[in-house]
Each structure stands twice: as C-alpha cells, then as structure tokens.
Amino acid sequence: MIGRIRPLMHGSIGRAGDDRHPWMPHEIGERKHTMTSTYETSTAHRSASAGRGPLARWVKRLTAVTAAVVAFGTGLSACGASSASKDTLTQTGGHTKVVVGVCPGPYGEMVEDVLAPLLKEHGYTLTTKLFNDYVQPNKALDSGSIQANLFQHINYLRKFSADNHLDIVSLGQVPTLGLGVYSNKYTKLSQIPDGATVSIASDASNLARSLGVLQRNGLITVKGDVDDTKATVNDIATNPKHLKLKTIDAAQLARSLANVDVSLVPGNFAWAAKLKPSAALAVERQSAGVINVVAVRKADAKTPFAKEVKRLLVSQEFKDKIAHSKFADFGKPTTW
CATH class of the missing domain: 3.40.190.10 (Periplasmic binding protein-like II)
Structure with missing residues (x-):
C-alpha cells in the first residue's frame, strides 16, 4: 500500500491510505485518415514529371538530409528520456531532494530525526514516504518513485531481490530494534x-x-x-x-x-x-543478516548521494547523533 510523501518533521509516522492499485492513465492513440481525390492524383502525377529536373533533384536531396538529421536528433532525445526515466532526484534551492521509503516503526523517525539533519549539511533534503507492507517499498525503489528505503535487513533484501528480479543493494547498516x-x-x-x-x-x-x-x-x-x-x-x-x-x-x-x-x-x-x-x-x-540497511537501486550505488550515505553510516557524527537519540539502545551495526 502506497502511503503519502510528507515533509520532514519530528515525531511518529502518520498512517498511509489504502492505495494498493494506483490509477494509471491509458495511452490513447490517434488514427489519421487520408483521402486522395482525383485532383490530388493528377497533381501528384504532374509533380512527379516535373521532379525530373536538376532543381527538383537538389531539393529532394536537401529534404532527405534534413529528415535524417531530424530523425537522428529525435533518436538521441528518446535515448536520453529512456536513460533518465528513473532519475527522480530534483534540485531545489541548491539542495537535492531525496524520497526515502519507510514502514511503520522507528526507521521513518530515524530518517527524520538523525539522517535528514546530517545529510542536509551536505546538500540533501530528505522526505519520507510511508508504506504499510514489506513489498511496496522495494517495488517503488525499483520503479524510481523513491530514491532509497530503510525498513529491511540484508537477508530480506537479498531474498526479495532474487525472487522479484530486482537490482537493489545496501549502502550500510543502521542501529536496529530486534525481533x-x-x-x-x-x-x-x-x-x-x-x-x-x-x-x-x-x-x-x-x-x-x-x-x-x-x-x-x-x-x-x-x-x-x-x-x-x-x-x-x-x-x-x-x-x-x-x-x-x-x-x-x-x-x-x-x-x-x-x-x-x-x-x-x-x-x-x-x-x-x-x-x-x-x-x-x-x-x-542480532547477527549482521538481520540488521536493517539503507537500500538503493544498484544503478544508483555510485552516485554522490549514495557515496555520502555510505560515508555517513560509519561516521562518528552518526554514532554521536544516535547516542543522544531515542535509538540509543537499539542493536548496533556490526560495522561500528
């Protein structure tokens, strides 16, 4: 169930609405009809005859070259649109906006109270998007509607990714409340x-x-x-x-x-x-396999944002922030 995106705030996570099957617009194609009159046929015949002259041949070549250039440019635009289809990071006021998927529990609050303030100092503005199950956060990450998630341990991530043919990877562990x-x-x-x-x-x-x-x-x-x-x-x-x-x-x-x-x-x-x-x-x-992780798509694992998160999760500033938070008694990452 896909919840809502909300701006950063302190406190508990709100509830998400039930939107298991979001509306998607249908693509509607247009059918164009062409009618050829007797006059048009006659005109076309005369044009073809006239087109045998030097000037007509030069115009024909120029038209072909122009069409090729336009087609090439269109192809490049299409390729660019395809490669960027999942790139949903946006810039606002010099900061990069990042949406992090979370589930009910402490990790949305950890994003808001700990990770967001620390990453804001490095140019990133984080918001959370709440999901009420363990399936949609990874589906949304794969689709590009969110840029990261924090709700699962590495054992679950690997099993879910393999079963659903997703390329999702961990950037690092966070303090975790055990089962x-x-x-x-x-x-x-x-x-x-x-x-x-x-x-x-x-x-x-x-x-x-x-x-x-x-x-x-x-x-x-x-x-x-x-x-x-x-x-x-x-x-x-x-x-x-x-x-x-x-x-x-x-x-x-x-x-x-x-x-x-x-x-x-x-x-x-x-x-x-x-x-x-x-x-x-x-x-x-807790063993390493059941400690929660920040996850991103494999294609984004080397982006500046991903590199900054990896650095932060093992940094002293993150450890100090956790030590003075309500997450101080959570199980510690094995990487600390």
Whole structure:
C-alpha cells in the first residue's frame, strides 16, 4: 500500500491510505485518415514529371538530409528520456531532494530525526514516504518513485531481490530494534502452555528468523542440516510444547496479540504498536543478516548521494547523533 510523501518533521509516522492499485492513465492513440481525390492524383502525377529536373533533384536531396538529421536528433532525445526515466532526484534551492521509503516503526523517525539533519549539511533534503507492507517499498525503489528505503535487513533484501528480479543493494547498516517475543497473557517464556498458538511472520526471511528465536529459547528445534536463514515450519525437528504456529503478514503480528497466546514481532512493527522491548518475553540476538540497511537501486550505488550515505553510516557524527537519540539502545551495526 502506497502511503503519502510528507515533509520532514519530528515525531511518529502518520498512517498511509489504502492505495494498493494506483490509477494509471491509458495511452490513447490517434488514427489519421487520408483521402486522395482525383485532383490530388493528377497533381501528384504532374509533380512527379516535373521532379525530373536538376532543381527538383537538389531539393529532394536537401529534404532527405534534413529528415535524417531530424530523425537522428529525435533518436538521441528518446535515448536520453529512456536513460533518465528513473532519475527522480530534483534540485531545489541548491539542495537535492531525496524520497526515502519507510514502514511503520522507528526507521521513518530515524530518517527524520538523525539522517535528514546530517545529510542536509551536505546538500540533501530528505522526505519520507510511508508504506504499510514489506513489498511496496522495494517495488517503488525499483520503479524510481523513491530514491532509497530503510525498513529491511540484508537477508530480506537479498531474498526479495532474487525472487522479484530486482537490482537493489545496501549502502550500510543502521542501529536496529530486534525481533521480540510478546504476549498479552504471559510475562515469562516458562508460562507458555502446551498447545499455545504462536503467530510468526509469513515472509521467508522473517519466518526463518522467528524459528531461530524459538529454537534459541528452547521452544522448538530445527533440523541440523537446514540453513538457519532458510528454515520453514516443515524443518522443525521437535516441538515439545506442541505449539501451533500461525504464519501471517508481518504487519499484522502486533495486532494478532488479541487472538493468539504469543507473537514474534519484528522491531519496527513492535515500535509502531508501542510494544516495549523491556516487556518482551525474549529478544533476538542480532547477527549482521538481520540488521536493517539503507537500500538503493544498484544503478544508483555510485552516485554522490549514495557515496555520502555510505560515508555517513560509519561516521562518528552518526554514532554521536544516535547516542543522544531515542535509538540509543537499539542493536548496533556490526560495522561500528
């Protein structure tokens, strides 16, 4: 669902409207009809006869050369338009405007409160565009309607890009709020009863991530020969508490707490739902694969903007800004 673009402001991210299938104009072609009269045919015949003279031949050659030059110029214009079709950066008052796609949670606020002020000093004005799922931010990035996004970890980015044939790359990590185990009924993992219903993310990378958290906390085991970044519910070896795993869209996990015993909620959606990490029954130990990243199209990875972001994400100024923000307790990038 595509949300709205809004100017920089402090505070939480607003809600986006439901615009899953945006209107697109249809191209309407024109059909031109040509009528040839007897007079025109006769005139054409006389012209053809007259066209055999030296002057007519010279005019004919000049017309052909002019047409070739026009066609060549038109071709260059078309090529230029094609190559620039995804170049949506615009200049305003000496600053380059950049739209960053985000999802509900802390990362839109991180863009507004931390990244935007720092990048403004280097000539970039950032705005955020809110999406309510994990699909549209990458689709919008690929189409060129946004220039960067910040919502996903590298494992998800790689899997989504491969599955959807997209050329999207990471510019670097940001502090990340880990996935947590939450419940409205229990305060300790030991209280989870036999046969409890547990909701987990349905997308492949976050599903595997959730199974890893359940395994590390002794609630299930996963087959030993399975890549822990690709595990599915079919790879569960033992389930001593007979947990009933319910896979749903990650954006709905926090809301599902009203109907399940336990839910494993990614940090951004937990933040948006005002779930406190301190209230979680358990929080994942983050590896590099599940730390969120700033992403751009591969074609833009060497632009001045991309180079500035890469420099900034490992800079002392970024670390200091984070240390004095509400993101100070987030898991730190492995690149720091």
